[in-house]
Amino acid sequence: MVLKKMFINGEWTDSYSGKTYQVLNPATNEKVADVAYGSTEETREAIKAASTAFNPWASLTAKERSVYLTNLYELMIKEKESLAESITLEMGKPIKEARGEVELAAEYLLWNAEEAKRVYGESLPASHASKRLQVIKQPIGPVGAIVPWNFPISMLTRKIGPALAAGCTIVIKPASKTPGSAVRFFELIEQINLPKGVANLVIGSANSIGDELLSNPAIKKITFTGSTSIGKKLISKSSEHVKKVSMELGGHAPFIVFEDADLEEAADGAIISKFRNSGQTCICLNRLFVQTSVKEKFESILVDKVKSLVVGNGMDENTEMGPLVDDAALEKVESHIKDAVQKGAALLTGGKVCEQKGLFYEPTILSNVNSDMDITYDETFGPVAPIYAFETEEEVILAANDTEYGLAAYFYTKDLGRSIRVSEQLEYGIIGVNDAVPTTVQAPFGGWKQSGLGREGGHQGVEEYLETKFLSIKY
Incomplete structure (x- = not known):
């Protein structure tokens, strides 16, 4: 060699x-x-x-x-x-x-x-x-x-x-x-x-x-x-x-799904954002906020899609999600999930190391996550999507901005007025409105705050x- x-x-x-x-x-x-x-x-x-x-x-x-x-x-x-x-x-x-x-x-x-x-x-x-x-x-x-x-x-x-x-x-x-x-x-x-x-x-x-x-x-x-x-x-x-x-x-991106969103499109966007590169991206979804009125329906759609993801060696053309980069990354994912479940989060899918050789972890969805859990404030950098319920636009903006980070944020809505209001109030350098992949060479990439x-x-x-x-x- x-x-x-x-x-x-x-x-x-x-x-x-x-x-x-x-x-x-x-x-x-x-x-x-x-x-x-x-x-x-x-x-x-x-x-x-x-x-x-x-x-x-x-x-x-x-x-x-x-x-x-x-x-x-x-x-x-x-x-x-x-x-x-x-x-x-x-x-x-x-x-x-x-x-x-x-x-x-x-x-x-x-x-x-x-x-x-x-x-x-x-x-x-x-x-x-x-x-x-x-x-x-x-x-x-x-x-x-x-x-x-x-x-x-x-x-x-x-x-x-x-x-x-x-x-x-x-x-x-x-x-x-x-x-x-x-x-x-x-x-x-x-x-x-x-x-x-x-x-x-x-x-x-x-x-x-x-x-x-x-x-x-x-x-x-x-x-x-x-x-x-x-x-x-x-x-x-x-x-x-x-x-x-x-x-x-670092980033700790919020991904907000409002009740008027196209839920199928939002779920597809959440998967692209969260599980691309096994969640090891600085702009990926880290906190998934879903309006209460559509939370149950959205979770059902998302879980079905996540369960179909193909996990394996990246050299296989069929693979959709590869391994984590090292043991420390795997341990952090396990730690965040264990802490959340012990504090009352519901495990909807995933939640364990894959049986195959290598540093693979199942794509995981957690529900009923709250601000007492480590995953709320600490960037996971792994294939875990924690779901938070919210009632109002004002409430979710406060929650989304409640972090020292300000790199990227995403939200899904069909309301033009809301798209303008929320875009302007989110304290982030990159905003994806109905768009989970906003990065492009002709646009500036960078963050606010820390x-x-x-x-x-x-x-x-x-x-x-x-x-x-x-x-x-x-x-």
């Missing part, structure tokens, strides 16, 4: 210590790959490479940078199957979902290839006849990016796409669970002949690599997707050099990698 290496200054690199580690397939517990395990020195070398490459890269025209991103997009589409397989083997996602992730990831490159040519400045009216006032945008500098395991390719391109489009260079640390997906992506980067040092990949110790990215003054911006607890630490450590940060952090800072996607995404400079020219 070939050793997966780091990519620093255009070269494939072993860890300087020679240390490696194993990546296991959560569906089979079999070894996927041996991977180089880097630390501070490799990160420092990658930062040096990114710093050296920055000025030449930033000096290219937007069109020239755009060509590299477009070529990378085309190569990703060509290599979709190999990229998808790397995702599924490392973290268990069904292969059909993995293909969809690769397609979306490639679209982020294509979108930002075009956005590179849309970084506009301004000409301002001057207060004096002999002055000319201008505002220009310039790349912030070398970027440190930390990528999660649950969407290991799309989260990578959501960072590298706008960074390179803006004229920044980048050092990327993938999640330790999914390094092979990043390695496969960097093999494509090598094929498009991206200038050395523009994009670098460092794999290994999260603490050592993260600390170097945060403490090294050459890194001007940190971009991170992951838990709120880790994000807070990164923000705090970034303050030493006042680095710019963008953070897409769900993050900044946005990825849309024209807002490139702005996160730019500095604004005001010019006052007197003649």
Whole structure:
């Protein structure tokens, strides 16, 4: 089995210590790959490479940078199957979902290839006849990016796409669970002949690599997707050099079903939102609020649909839900369900580990859940949908907003007035109205409150990698 290496200054690199580690397939517990395990020195070398490459890269025209991103997009589409397989083997996602992730990831490159040519400045009216006032945008500098395991390719391109489009260079640390997906992506980067040092990949110790990215003054911006607890630490450590940060952090999405909703459509949406990627997504349904008058009927529809889900190895084309990523994830699901049932929740379906080999848990529906249960405030990150009853619109808005998170929220209704009222009152960065899959490359992605800072996607995404400079020219 070939050793997966780091990519620093255009070269494939072993860890300087020679240390490696194993990546296991959560569906089979079999070894996927041996991977180089880097630390501070490799990160420092990658930062040096990114710093050296920055000025030449930033000096290219937007069109020239755009060509590299477009070529990378085309190569990703060509290599979709190999990229998808790397995702599924490392973290268990069904292969059909993995293909969809690769397609979306490639679209982020294509979108930002075009956005590179849309970084506009301004000409301002001057207060004096002999002055000319201008505002220009310039790349912030070398970027440190930390990528999660649950969407290991799309989260990578959501960072590298706008960074390179803006004229920044980048050092990327993938999640330790999914390094092979990043390695496969960097093999494509090598094929498009991206200038050395523009994009670098460092794999290994999260603490050592993260600390170097945060403490090294050459890194001007940190971009991170992951838990709120880790994000807070990164923000705090970034303050030493006042680095710019963008953070897409935890979520605890409410999914509201009003009595006037199409219940079949709402149930389908709930399944897509909750059980996609085995519930291991930051924007997935975590609290399912159903109006009392339709609760019993909706539960019946939902349970029937959930019972038909095919759970299995993600490499099987028929699989609709794969394994959890590791033992800790499985334990958290079990803990939340046990706590809820002990406190009075009703188990409608699921509720136990699957009999097959691997880290599989049955898709689970809990009813009669209340605010005394851990699952109400703690993000589960697993295939469990807790159902809460509500009576009024005002009541459910208060309950939906009763969390420190504010990433995504969903609700189903046929009432146009309600769609406007509820959308405006929910304290979330992303709202899906009768839509369980709102994410798209042309729209901003990010959260309110403790769900993050900044946005990825849309024209807002490139702005996160730019500095604004005001010019006052007197003649």
